[in-house]
Amino acid sequence: MNRETLRAGRLPALMLLAQLVLLGFNLLSAHAGLGHLHTVFSIAIPVLMAGIVMIWAMHLRQRSGAVRLTALLGFAFWAVLAALTLADQLARVPVPPPW
């Protein structure tokens, strides 16, 4: 394996390292008894990991505007879907029984 081959692997190796560290944090946060804060961590850490994948592995920053818009719309439509799904459940007010 020559030096150029190794150099080409530097970015994937850095990405892998960052993701392993984040995965470790995620595992720790699940065992730390953080209560509701754990929910925040368990969403924020995967979002960070996915960001690393999209920006550096999938090279989203170097893509054309159309590609970036497509990626954004995929997530935006999903957000609408999730919001509509949860709207009913989260908007319910518990009504005490009349007796």
Add this chain to the structure above:
Amino acid sequence: MSRAISPAEPFDDIEQQSGAATFGMWVFLATEVLFFGVLFAAYAYCRVQDPQGFVLASRHTDLLLGGIESVILLLSAAAAAWATALLRRDENRASANLLWGAAGLGALFMALHLYEYWKDYGEGLVPGLRFTYTGLHAQTVERFYALYYAMTLVHLLHLLIGIVLLAFYAREVRRQRIGAAYATPVMCVALYWDFVDMVWIFLFPMLYLLDRS
């Protein structure tokens, strides 16, 4: 050294063809976000209804195996990313080896996950086939496992497709049928593989890492 290749109809040049193929792949991935999004939304809906039941159900999943699977998939994605970087430099042999490695790690992930299914079956945690859990929040635990199987099976199906594609292109790259002159098919497969990796990045904490304290 890669040979020059002509663009396919109706493209004027290879760059245009490559741009169109990559854009098409991203449109496909955007539809995949919505495909998995339905399952994620269903999971969120059920979890909001009984958060405690989901935490209880999650503690029956095998955290060690799930963690090992996560590391394997991250390694596999890194191997695929390295393979594409090498292919752009016309290093076909090393690129093909890494593509084989990525496919092999994907297959290992799959084998470990199937072993998890087998373990769950033994513990009576497979809704519809063998569900024997009768403790607290039994209905929610069953719902959690129904979602667990729906989500992980769909993910495994994607993984299987990815493994086949990686293996196919590893062979093509090794035989010099694909090279730096037109590496787009391999780039598209790597994009797909990154997406499969990304789905697992979200699935792992949702299914295995609900409050373990």
